[in-house]
Amino acid sequence: TTFLFLSQNTGGVLPTILSRAELIALATSGAEEPYQQHQLLQLALAACYKKEVKAAQIEAILQKDCPDSQTSALLIDELIQQLSQEEHFQPQVTLLYQLRTTPPAPGSSKLFWRTVFMKLGLL
Secondary structure (H helix, E strand, O other): OOOOOOOOOHHHOOHHHHOOOOOOOOOOOOOOOHHHHOHHHHHHHHHHOOOOOOHHHHHHHHHHHOOOHHHHHHHHHHHHHHHOOOHHHHHHHHHHHHHHOOOOOOOOHHHHHHHHHHHOOOO
């Protein structure tokens, strides 16, 4: 039996379901959403792929363009989705699911993102 669930945001899906699911992104209009181009997402992906990312780069983005709590949740969802496509990123994906269950409260996005990068071993 195969179940197909559609959601624009995985934040409302139970972690037990997410841990057993295969995430597949569906293009809506052919154009990337603005959050998919966010520099934090790009740096996190680059660091996961073992490209050099400096803490100063992360801090500069957090000071200049720190996403709000809703955008942070979308960025984490996108990061999970992209890393889920490769099996060797399973530990990072599991960690991101755990972090996603407690998204940042309004005004605490900088701390949330520092925690994301630290837990991923990127800071």
